[in-house]
Amino acid sequence: MAGEGLLDLGEHRLKDLSAPERISQVGETGFPPLRSLHRTNLPVAATAFLGRTRELADLVELLGRQEVRLVTLTGPGGTGKTRLALHAAAEAADAYPDGVFWVPLAELRESELVLEEVARALGAEDDLAAHIAAKRALLLLDNFEQVVDAAPQLSTSLAACPNLHVLVTSRELLLLPGEQAYPVPPLEPQEGVELFLARAGAAAPGFVETSATRELCERLDNLPLALELAAARVRVLSPEQLLLRLGQRLDLLRAGRGVDPRQQTLRATIEWSHELLGPDEQRLFARLAVCRGGCTLETAEALCDADLDVLQSLVDKSLVRVRDEGRFWMLESIRDFAAERLEESGDAEQLRRRHAEYFLAFAEEADPQISHESKEWLDRLEREHDNFRAVLDRRSPAGEDELALRLAGSLSWFWATNGHVDEGVRRVDDLLRRFTRQVPARAKALNGAADLAAIAGEISTSRLRAEAALDLHRSLGNSAGAAHSLWQLGYAVTEEGDWAAPCGCSRRLSSSFASSVPSGRFSERRERSPTRCSGPASGSRPGPCTRRTCSGLVRSATETWRRRCSGRWG
Numbered sequence: 001m002a003g004e005g006l007l008d009l010g011e012h013r014l015k016d017l018s019a020p021e022r023i024s025q026v027g028e029t030g031f032p033p034l035r036s037l038h039r040t041n042l043p044v045a046a047t048a049f050l051g052r053t054r055e056l057a058d059l060v061e062l063l064g065r066q067e068v069r070l071v072t073l074t075g076p077g078g079t080g081k082t083r084l085a086l087h088a089a090a091e092a093a094d095a096y097p098d099g100v101f102w103v104p105l106a107e108l109r110e111s112e113l114v115l116e117e118v119a120r121a122l123g124a125e126d127d128l129a130a131h132i133a134a135k136r137a138l139l140l141l142d143n144f145e146q147v148v149d150a151a152p153q154l155s156t157s158l159a160a161c162p163n164l165h166v167l168v169t170s171r172e173l174l175l176l177p178g179e180q181a182y183p184v185p186p187l188e189p190q191e192g193v194e195l196f197l198a199r200a201g202a203a204a205p206g207f208v209e210t211s212a213t214r215e216l217c218e219r220l221d222n223l224p225l226a227l228e229l230a231a232a233r234v235r236v237l238s239p240e241q242l243l244l245r246l247g248q249r250l251d252l253l254r255a256g257r258g259v260d261p262r263q264q265t266l267r268a269t270i271e272w273s274h275e276l277l278g279p280d281e282q283r284l285f286a287r288l289a290v291c292r293g294g295c296t297l298e299t300a301e302a303l304c305d306a307d308l309d310v311l312q313s314l315v316d317k318s319l320v321r322v323r324d325e326g327r328f329w330m331l332e333s334i335r336d337f338a339a340e341r342l343e344e345s346g347d348a349e350q351l352r353r354r355h356a357e358y359f360l361a362f363a364e365e366a367d368p369q370i371s372h373e374s375k376e377w378l379d380r381l382e383r384e385h386d387n388f389r390a391v392l393d394r395r396s397p398a399g400e401d402e403l404a405l406r407l408a409g410s411l412s413w414f415w416a417t418n419g420h421v422d423e424g425v426r427r428v429d430d431l432l433r434r435f436t437r438q439v440p441a442r443a444k445a446l447n448g449a450a451d452l453a454a455i456a457g458e459i460s461t462s463r464l465r466a467e468a469a470l471d472l473h474r475s476l477g478n479s480a481g482a483a484h485s486l487w488q489l490g491y492a493v494t495e496e497g498d499w500a501a502p503c504g505c506s507r508r509l510s511s512s513f514a515s516s517v518p519s520g521r522f523s524e525r526r527e528r529s530p531t532r533c534s535g536p537a538s539g540s541r542p543g544p545c546t547r548r549t550c551s552g553l554v555r556s557a558t559e560t561w562r563r564r565c566s567g568r569w570g
């Protein structure tokens with residue numbers, strides 16, 4: 001829409017969390033600022049948000065209290081914690097001029113990584129607490145139950161950042177002082193019916209409410225995920241039939257004690273939905289559980305032998321979800337169930353092996369590409385990060401550690417450049433300790449460890465790793481790998497301020513590059529390096545060899561080297 005008297009207000013994410021829209025206003029004055037979302041990474045949901053008026057008001061009020069810094073939404077899987085938290089965060093956004101940040105933690109298994117994930121979401125390059133400082137920001141930590149051990153770290157951040165508010169979703173409380181619990185109630189009966197009707201209408205256009213609908217929703221405890229799974233079947237089963245079949249299933253389960261009834265309802269509904277699948281669907285459903293953080297269509301086909309129609313059918317049945325960028329994934333409760341089916345199938349071990357090899361091949365393909373610092377490759381790696389983590393988290397027999405070590409070596413540069421330095425350091429060091437055979441994978445991982453340590457500011461560790469990498473690469477006859485080690489070694493000794501050493505390094509670097517890199521920009525620098533880096537002058541002032549010269553040399557050398565050695569660097 002454009003025309004006279006219209007003022008273009010640009011693109012805005014409106015607070016109902018729909019996709020950004022171009023907004024115009026009629027006339028030039030007289031309207032308050034738009035209530036839209038800037039500084040946020042809150043995801044846009046594929047379906048409309050329904051009901052929850054009271055809960056939203058409660059949460060906005062709670063977050064508005066200065067003394068309430070941490071609110072935890074609890075409840076079993078499928079209750080609607082995530083959806084409610086996302087909406088409440090969007091509603092409250094005006095109170096947080098410095099931003100509202102969503103940090104999904106469902107796929108994380110290591111509590112040590114929580115703060116690093118938070119730092120990434122905020123774009124914090126240095127210390128997280130220093131980055132947030134007195135800023136007024138809201139953090140939404142989604143699915144904290146897997147990483148509850150990180151609760152004390154969260155407490156420390158809250159203490160250091162006086163205007164930070166945190167909204168958590170978790171199946172259990174964090175048990176921190178000052179934590180405000182907010183158990184998420186079931187939907188109101190009318191809201192439950194609305195949700196069921198909305199999803200049923202999407203599955204079978206023209207679907208109309210029948211007398212059994214309300215009773216069915218009540219039998220499903222108005223639990224959003226259970227309602228969605230049931231509604232996905234209305235093309236084949238009427239609400240009366242659903243009530244009869246699912247009702248029987250639920251009756252059988254009522255015996256269990258000490259468990260939240262909603263948890264039983266969800267379990268029963270997932271089981272029921274699964275039983276109605278055909279053998280091909282059941283097989284694919286179980287196999288998809290091998291991936292963590294979802295997968296692309298190509299991966300589903302190559303790794304899980306997915307047939308497109310079968311995959312589509314799982315999506316239609318609400319068991320698998322698909323995101324805009326073409327990733328297939330499952331809600332946690334459903335994936336847990338699928339993982340149990342995979343274990344029962346007898347295929348699990350072999351499929352995990354294939355999964356590991358598949359993602360190793362991907363990382364090895366990506367590794368030389370990211371040396372060009374291609375954003376596209378970094379993004380692709382980031383999207384598969386949880387799959388890499390799944391491979392690395394499996395405690396494998398010693399023989400398979402070599403695969404993990406190769407993977408870690410190939411991911412080092414990604415970790416170093418994409419905000420995962422701590423994670424990279426821990427993973428590579430751990431694997432180097434566990435797998436000590438003097439093989440190419442180890443040499444490459446040592447180079448990775450040297451890069452990561454340098455970026456973490458652990459210069460002497462970086463030097464030690466680079467030295468070890470250099471020795472091993474030499475004994476294995478890999479000159480490109482050795483050039484990498486030398487470059488990192490040159491950097492480390494320069495940073496350490498050992499003025500005599502870099503010159504030697506630079507020269508060794510030069511000759512190593514000369515043998516692995518034929519000509520070009522580097523040889524120009526090689527000409528200059530021995531004379532310019534001639535060691536410290538006598539007296540206290542450094543002579544021609546300044547820190548800058550040496551670091552500049554190694555930095556520009558590496559750029560050339562990466563370009564030249566792409567595809568064969570070690």
Ligand SMILES: Nc1ncnc2c1ncn2[C@@H]1O[C@H](COP(=O)(O)OP(=O)(O)O)[C@@H](O)[C@H]1O
Nearest residue numbers: 048049050052077078079080081082083224225
């Ligand atoms: N108020 C709501 N409006 C629309 N859909 C909802 C609502 N609450 C939950 N859902 C849907 O129900 C499913 C489960 O909700 P989710 O927030 O993922 O639950 P939890 O985080 O408690 O496991 C999701 O597909 C979600 O989109």
Ligand SMILES: [Mg+2]
Nearest residue numbers: 081082143169
């Ligand atoms: Mg959730």
